[in-house]
Amino acid sequence: MRTMAYGSWPSPIDAALAAAHDGHPEWLGLVGDETWWTEPRPQEGGRRTLVRRRADSGEESLLPAPWNVRSRVIEYGGHPWAGAVRAGRPLVVFVHFADQRLYRYEPGGEPRPLTPVSPVGGGLRWAEPRLDLERGEVWCVLEEFTGAGPGDLRRVAAAVPLDGSAAEDRGAVRELTAERHRFVTGPRLSPDGRRAAWLAWDHPRMPWDGTELIVADVTADGTLRGARTVAGGPAESVAQADWAADGSLLYASDRSGWWNLYRDGTPLCPREEEFGGPLWKLGHRWFAPLDSGLIAVVHGRGAKALGTLDPETGEITDTAGPWSEFEPTLAAHGDRVVAVGAGPRSGYEVVELDTGTGRTRVIGARHTDPVDPALYPEPQVRTFTGPGGREVHAHVYPPHHPGVTAPDGAAAPYVVRAHGGPTGRAPLVLDLEIAYFTSRGIGVAEVNYGGSTGYGREYRDRLREQWGVVDVEDCAAVALALAEEGTADRGRLAISGGSAGGWTSAASLTRTDVYACGTVRYPILDLTGWGTGETHDFESRYLEGLVGPLAEVPERYAARSPAEHADRISAPFLLLQGLDDVICPPVQCERFLARIAGRGVPHAYLTFAGEGHGFRKAETLVRALEAELSLYAQVFGLDVAGIQQLELMT
Incomplete structure (x- = not known):
């Protein structure tokens, strides 16, 4: 056991290893008796492929590059594929990310388009396909742009012919309902x-x-x-x-x-x-009914377990295993349930539950330890006290290395992470990005601030008209509590987050003096701009609940926007942005940077071509993670080797 200063510990978990394990299986479905799902390929430009789990020969990755199974409906997407068995062979339809067309695919053949390309605006997009073989159709959600603006669109349920007759003819798509609602x-x-x-x-x-x-x-x-x-x-x-x-x-x-x-x-x-x-x-599916009358459920307070609910008695039998979190993607057939689960010491795996026997097993994307699991973070589930005595939930990951310890009496540098959403939650699962820091002697605290899901509507509603206040206060409460108890070094605290978490990070740097530096990824920085046409349709009115109606409280939009208060920032920061981001566009970062120009604040702005909202390419993930570590090394005075030094401008 060596004694070394926090932040200087040697670790085999490098940025490339963390990037290779970014993302997880998603969008499960059953094709006959076979389980299929989508899976990320960070090393192949971040595309998502379709994986088939054959009973006789294990996993088979289908659809080679450049095929990318991913929908852009409401920009965050949706279930992008469906399948069935016809004449003894799988028949699959899927959405290809590049053109958003719906394709028909039979293994062994080439995908054939079922829908046309639209010359208008963002085009024609599709999600949640379901095969109706009797009618020879695919029932799905159609998102159709009618103009060039982000809000010039309509959404309806529609039926697409399986014979390909709509591939060049929008008129062959049959709309199932009248256009009554904005979202369906x-x-x-x-x-x-x-x-x-x-x-x-x-x-x-x-x-x-x-x-x-x-x-x-x-x-x-x-x-x-x-x-x-x-x-x-x-x-x-x-x-x-x-x-x-x-x-x-x-x-x-x-x-x-x-x-x-x-x-x-x-x-x-x-x-x-x-x-x-x-x-x-x-x-997204949190429950799946079974033929027996039982219901498979993903449920819990905070972390989500997989269980089987008997609707007659109200009793739930939970699945045994190492998984503490299950994703909202379930499929069921007969007595079988398939799900995606993970735990603090394992990545996300495709899990099968036999409800008749209660037996569970991993059938796909099996976790294998890329390094000695003794290096994995050891999380603590904690509840802190925020302003007014309110509870604040968090996962604390202390520095951890099996062969290194810190000098007696030393306190560790800590990174406080704010999750995106903000209507979301940080899951309690193995994350090699967290391990990248903890194995080097830097602690991480993930804060499920007021507004997070998993703790009931009252907890979720704490953020109503309080965004930029409650989230900032709750993150600061956790950071200061860790410092007060001697866990964290008060002078070496950082804030980090992406999307809405990027907002919280930037707002924290303008509204508090808690943090010595911060990392801000693809953020919202200017509420007025974001709420008046600088984002996509799905979230274009989101701020009315988070902040209040712009027409009624314009001063609140200005008061809380980091871009309006760039003069308050004195701490060094790293700003990371995808140039293809239509949810939090680069113009927000550019406006923010223009307002700190010449003020002498050390900072770096890294942009990535071909990246949208959330990074997917391995090379982007590596550069972003190493840049974040370099920022902390420079600000906290850490001895870190083997990474490209981030150049800070003033």
């Missing part, structure tokens, strides 16, 4: 095929504020008639709906203050736990 999810058919259910909402609400659960009759010609709202409303969020095998309608609603499960309006398992979550992507 894909329709789900009842077991008898006579009814369809979907979710809808309108500006200025976000789906976690309030959605409507709509049911319609399916006519003989395959159109949806008699649409009526059966649950939800302006102040009730229905996160998911589906049909049970007996034809009853299941849905997750937060009418009690928690996303709980209901069957035809009756609560099945009333608990102060979440059985749903924020619908950032169309097609």
